[in-house]
Amino acid sequence: MPMTYDEACAAVCAPGTMFEITEAEVRGIPTKVFAGTPPNVTALFQLAAARDTEFIIYEDERWTMPQLLDLAAKIGHALVNTWGVEKGDRVALAMRNYPEWIAAYVAIVSVGAVAVPLNAWWLTDELQFAIEDSGSAVVLADLERLARIVEGDSTGATLVAVRSNGELPDGVARLEDAFVDDAKMPTVEIDADDNVSILYTSGTTGHPKGAVSTHRAVLSALLAFAARAAVGGLTEPDSGNAASTADPGAPASPPVFMLCVPLFHVTGLVPVMLGSFVSGAKLVMTHRWDPERALELIESERVTHFVGVPTMSWDLLESPSFTSRDTSSLKSVGGGGAPMPPELVQRIEDNFPNGRPGLGYGMTETNAYGPQNAGTMFVENPTSTGKCVPIMTVRVTDANGKELATGETGEIWFKGPMLISEYWNRPEATAETMQDGWLRSGDIGRVDDDGFVYVSDRAKDMVLRGGENIYCIEVEAAIYEHPAVYEAAVYGVPDARLGEELACHIMVKAGQALEASALQEFLAERIAKFKVPAIVTIVTDSLPRNASGKILKRDLRDQASAR
Secondary structure (H helix, E strand, C coil): CCCCHHHHHHHHCCCCCCCCEEEEEECCEEEEEECCCCCCCHHHHHHHCCCCCEEEEECCEEEEHHHHHHHHHHHHHHHHHCCCCCCCCEEEEECCCCHHHHHHHHHHHHCCCEEEECCCCCCHHHHHHHHHHHCCCEEEECHHHHHHHHHHCCCCCEEEECCCCCCCCCCCEEHHHHCCCCCCCCCCCCCCCCEEEEEECCCCCCCCCEEEEEHHHHHHHHHHHHHHHHHHHHHCCCCCCCCCCCCCCCCCCCCEEEECCCCCCHHHHHHHHHHHHHHCCEEEECCCCCHHHHHHHHHHHCCCEEEECHHHHHHHHHCCCHHHCCCCCCCEEEECCCCCCHHHHHHHHHHCCCCEEEEECCCHHHCCCCCEEEHHHHHHCCCCCEECCCCCEEEEECCCCCECCCCCCEEEEEECCCCCCEECCCHHHHHHHEECCEEEEEEEEEECCCCCEEEEEECCCCEEECCEEECHHHHHHHHCCCCCEEEEEEEEEEECCCEEEEEEEEEECCCCCCCHHHHHHHHHCCCCHHHCCCEEEEECCCCCECCCCCECHHHHHHHHHCC
């Protein structure tokens, strides 16, 4: 008989198990930690070195783990012996998802440097800002990103071109030119609390902040994901949770993950890419997002786990070839980065033969780990983002930081060893966000009596209309129930009388039509009248998103306010 969630957590994290939880001081604060946390992230790569199997499928390229680690050793040797990188130096990655991205990350981390993944969508000024802000000594870039950097470069960083065959700008090195035969990865002593990465937040307003993680933080997140998978194996053996070989319910063959999100985004980097070194998973990567190509690869490579933002799951379901493709290998369909409307949860459950819906509520600042919901638990609680394993603590507070009673709505805070240590060069932002070992999420929500976490909205995006709080996620969920709606974004615009008025952008499905008045009538039957958007914009093109898949509501708000 399946265990309850609490019973499974107790069994998985019991003394003597691989997920045993103990207490240690992290930056001077007593914190729950996994007793078996490895000493540093390089232990993952050493573990994977025993694998002699396919690791990466990238378009028509097939890479084995030995090939990937051999390239990583060559890059690591070059970083130290050619470009003089020392422990603690920052090395930036500016490229799309390539196998070389993964090899370069392995190399950077293994020589004790700090990896700085840069947003591949950024333009010259944004790239230059992050390179200068992080103080990166070396930048490994593909040709597209390199052209943008060179256009305005004054950072003083060594620029190294990846996947380059032709002539390069003056002063730019070619990666392969620095390789030596039989190169070995330099040996460096690395402590659990040494820095491992700086990930820049999406930066929808102002300059992005660099979120600094230690080796301990990244490893703690990976172990938390593995523990949650093990819990899923005990509570719902067929839920599709089994993402780790640590899961007693995992399939005999290694999992196959489709990597659709950018590696510079925390979801792609930590649970998917780094998690694959732990689980033995194969990674299927594409040059760019294309639902038709994704379905083709799911069928041919027998993908078991699809990890993306919710709009990607919509794209699969709406694809003209969906019904003709074999998706029976999928066990889990979901991801993170944005809320999943209840309508989508049910559509995944109903339309994939074996794939169950899944959602993770994590942040860059938590190394992607947070409450998770999957399988039957998700279908039965589709508006919740799920529960945590006990390595993470969640609380809800009022505006003054006072903890609220169970069920009350306020700001969600997190505590655990997977949290970032600081924002790079931003002591004020660090002090505002991180307090006594707790991280203020900036999200509004509640926790119910059973421990389910519900996220209402981002605090800054909550609309205050005439004294009434309106949570945009609730309104969006109602909009998605309309059969003509493909994408929806709800936001507030200034209003002289009410303070704010509710507005929305709707992308309709191909071949569908929808009038604003018809949508408003539809919503009036489902939510309170004051929650029905007064301003409705209907479009046929995709809504603007940043690289992590989040809809840029600021841009939509500016469009609506300009009318």
